[in-house]
Amino acid sequence: MNMDALLIKEDEVDLSAIRAQGAGGQNVNKVSSAIHLRYDIPASSLPEDVKARLLALRDSRITQDGVLVIKAQQHRTQESNKFDALMRLQALVDSVARPPTVRKPTRPTRASRQRRLADKQQQSQRKAQRRGALDA
The missing domain is CATH 1.20.5 (Single alpha-helices involved in coiled-coils or other helix-helix interfaces)
Known part of the structure; x- marks a missing residue:
């Protein structure tokens, strides 16, 4: 299996639409365009070493239970925010997909x-x- 491209299964990702925060006027007040993504790392189908490296990250978006929470609200449309949240999740998983190289001490x-x-x-x-x- 190619370690560079770990694909995340859609059924493991919980997406919910919420109202965005901040400026935006009537659109923000009326439309639930922000996306709240939840990804349960321990229950995912990722390889065990990738799960361990993900959970070891000192990231405030990872809860005590090992659930990664990403909130995407940059764009005006729900589809754009959904795509943004999934891309951010994929980027985070890709960042820990390859094990870190071990430093060889030299003289x-x-x-x-x-x-x-x-x-x-x-x-x-x-x-x-x-x-x-x-x-x-």
Whole structure:
């Protein structure tokens, strides 16, 4: 299975239309164009390692029960907000789909050690010259 494209099943996503907040006049007051998306991560069909990485995210949109809540209200139409919410969910899942690469510890090269020591010696000489000027 290609890890780059984990598809989210539509029946696992709970979408509900709500009234949007903020400015917008009569349209905002009358029409339920905002979308409230709820995605239960532990009950989803995602691979276990992806679920674990999703739940480990320090994201305020993930509840204590492991439910991801996304509210989309940028657009005027319900369809646009629904698409926006689903795209944001997909982007979040894609961001944790590939496991993080493990850092391999390396040692400094001989040349970099020599450069560091030369810089330290130069700094030491610079400070020693300053001391000499104060003693005189």
